[in-house]
Amino acid sequence: MTSGTSSFPRFIGNYELGPRLGSGVSGSTFRATHIHTGQVVALKLQHLSLYYPTNSYERAVYPLIQGGEGMPRLWASGVLNGYDYLAIDLLGASIDNMYRSMGKGVLDIRSALSIAVQMIARLEHMHSRGVLHRDIQLGNAVVGLAPNDKTLYVIDFGFSKKYINPKTNKHITSRTESDFIGNYWFSSVNVHCRSKTCSRRDDLEALALMLIHLLTPGGLPWTRNGIPRDDEAHERLKREKRDTLPEDLCRGLPETFQNFLHYCRGLKFTQQPDYQMWIEEFRELGEELGLEDVTPFLWPPPPLPAQSAELYSKRAQAPRASTSEIDNMLKDLARLNLNGGPAAPAQPAQPATPAQPAPAAPTRPVLAEKANNANIAPAAPTPAPAALSVRSGRHTKAARLLRLAQQTEAAVGNPQLAALVHAFRETLASTGRTLTKEGFAFLDGLHKQLADPDIFVFPLRTSQAQRQRLSRDQPRPREVTAEERRSRLCQLRTGVAHAQNNRALAKMVSDFGRMMDQSTAKRLTKDGLAFLEGVEERLRTLHA
Numbered sequence: 205m206t207s208g209t210s211s212f213p214r215f216i217g218n219y220e221l222g223p224r225l226g227s228g229v230s231g232s233t234f235r236a237t238h239i240h241t242g243q244v245v246a247l248k249l250q251h252l253s254l255y256y257p258t259n260s261y262e263r264a265v266y267p268l269i270q271g272g273e274g275m276p277r278l279w280a281s282g283v284l285n286g287y288d289y290l291a292i293d294l295l296g297a298s299i300d301n302m303y304r305s306m307g308k309g310v311l312d313i314r315s316a317l318s319i320a321v322q323m324i325a326r327l328e329h330m331h332s333r334g335v336l337h338r339d340i341q342l343g344n345a346v347v348g349l350a351p352n353d354k355t356l357y358v359i360d361f362g363f364s365k366k367y368i369n370p371k372t373n374k375h376i377t378s379r380t381e382s383d384f385i386g387n388y389w390f391s392s393v394n395v396h397c398r399s400k401t402c403s404r405r406d407d408l409e410a411l412a413l414m415l416i417h418l419l420t421p422g423g424l425p426w427t428r429n430g431i432p433r434d435d436e437a438h439e440r441l442k443r444e445k446r447d448t449l450p451e452d453l454c455r456g457l458p459e460t461f462q463n464f465l466h467y468c469r470g471l472k473f474t475q476q477p478d479y480q481m482w483i484e485e486f487r488e489l490g491e492e493l494g495l496e497d498v499t500p501f502l503w504p505p506p507p508l509p510a511q512s513a514e515l516y517s518k519r520a521q522a523p524r525a526s527t528s529e530i531d532n533m534l535k536d537l538a539r540l541n542l543n544g545g546p547a548a549p550a551q552p553a554q555p556a557t558p559a560q561p562a563p564a565a566p567t568r569p570v571l572a573e574k575a576n577n578a579n580i581a582p583a584a585p586t587p588a589p590a591a592l593s594v595r596s597g598r599h600t601k602a603a604r605l606l607r608l609a610q611q612t613e614a615a616v617g618n619p620q621l622a623a624l625v626h627a628f629r630e631t632l633a634s635t636g637r638t639l640t641k642e643g644f645a646f647l648d649g650l651h652k653q654l655a656d657p658d659i660f661v662f663p664l665r666t667s668q669a670q671r672q673r674l675s676r677d678q679p680r681p682r683e684v685t686a687e688e689r690r691s692r693l694c695q696l697r698t699g700v701a702h703a704q705n706n707r708a709l710a711k712m713v714s715d716f717g718r719m720m721d722q723s724t725a726k727r728l729t730k731d732g733l734a735f736l737e738g739v740e741e742r743l744r745t746l747h748a
């Protein structure tokens with residue numbers, strides 16, 4: 205007996221097959237009902253003759269991840285009538301379906317933030333159980349059915365793998381892989397273009413790329429020609445993925461996305477990502493945009509409040525300013541008459557990141573056909589709408605901060621410094637809380653004034669050139685985790701009210717600046733802003 209619509213049987217054990225929910229390379233998934241209990245499930249079927257029998261892998265993965273939020277429950281599995289079957293929770297539409305149904309070729313920021321927050325949490329759970337997903341993509345993130353319709357679930361563990369060796373209890377080792385396992389669009393540069401072994405960092409990078417794709421009109425550049433049909437097209441795709449700078453990918457988006465991608469790419473093979481820090485970063489970005497808790501996934505997306513849309517375009521970062529643009533800007537500022545004070549030291553413009561090294565020898569993508577779900581119809585590339593207004597917004601922020609830095613160097617007395625700290629907080633609150641290099645220049649000026657205006661103090665921010673030098677000469681300084689940042693900021697914000705003198709305040713400003721320098725997340729949290737408010741208040745009462 206068959207299910208009517210296909211050559212699949214009508215029954216698998218006690219399950220009666222209903223309509224087909226979807227198909228992939230390795231089989232088909234049906235809505236099915238248990239004939240005794242009436243329970244409705246999703247039944248994933250694979251014929252035993254299949255070339256890629258992923259159900260047998262999934263069967264081994266499900267028990268490891270059970271119990272976490274957004275992890276589908278496995279109700280039954282086995283082999284019957286020549287089919288390998290998995291009976292799992294019936295779930296709703298995938299992000300892919302929803303994104304396509306909008307027909308806009310770009311997702312709203314609230315939905316993207318919600319996906320970020322929930323999917324990072326899903327990966328944290330899987331990784332905490334020693335399992336990598338290895339196929340993060342739009343079709344593998346789905347919403348639950350009511351009452352769980354605000355929760356995102358991860359599906360399709362056919363490529364999943366343990367990264368902790370159960371015998372040695374140690375992290376797997378990195379090597380050059382001969383087969384590519386993953387998907388064309390979102391697999392990380394290291395896995396896809398350099399044939400490196402996948403680890404936790406690569407699941408996160410795939411998520412970062414997926415988010416950037418969703419928010420970019422026309423999608424990621426290498427997705428616009430569709431699935432590569434031959435080796436040459438595949439090599440071209442890999443080259444484009446490898447060579448496109450995060451700055452270019454994230455143009456027109458709030459800086460958090462670029463920072464996240466940089467962070468993922470900066471992780472070491474065995475390093476545990478700071479999941480909570482990034483959940484917090486994306487939640488806070490939502491707050492900054494005036495959105496209420498972005499965690500629940502709401503579909504269809506509620507209309508973005510007008511003020512959020514305006515803030516979004518302000519938060520979106522400008523195209524990278526060229527060296528000459530920055531030089532000119534600094535010269536303009538130097539010409540300004542700022543209480544007759546000296547000009548702030550000009551920060552050299554950041555050189556463009558050098559091109560990545562040549563790719564590893566091309567390998568045949570044995571399982572890359574699984575990327576079918578990632579075959580998003582190419583949309584006409586349209587320029588990011590925010591780009592122009594953003595350019596001036598970003599320069600306004602940079603110019604305002606640099607001006608404040610100059611005024612701080614020229615300030616006389618604590619009341620003036622208090623007013624400048626106030627203006628600094630206000631500027632960050634209205635133009636974006638990310639501490640840019642101009643923000644660090646302000647902290648340098650403040651630190652110097654509080655310590656001793658006549659002595660030289662080292663800049664709080666490590667420049668790109670210093671970073672490169674340091675990484676050649678000595679091991680990278682350890683990242684400050686979200687937890688450490690929270691507890692140190694807590695100490696600073698409570699301690700600031702008791703600072704005995706300007707030198708004590710200088711020490712706190714320096715601690716604060718150095719900690720921000722060592723955090724990948726450069727956006728000031730509420731605690732960070734509260735600390736600055738504390739500095740301002742203390743300066744009003746403290747006589748230098």
Ligand SMILES: Nc1ncnc2c1ncn2[C@@H]1O[C@H](COP(=O)(O)OP(=O)(O)OP(=O)(O)O)[C@@H](O)[C@H]1O
Binds near residue numbers: 232246360362
């Ligand atoms: N639990 C579920 N509830 C509802 N629909 C589901 C469920 N699991 C899978 N589907 C649907 O079936 C499709 C295929 O499922 P899945 O991705 O698990 O199979 P696959 O053969 O591994 O696919 P692919 O080759 O595309 O990775 C999904 O895109 C989705 O539309």
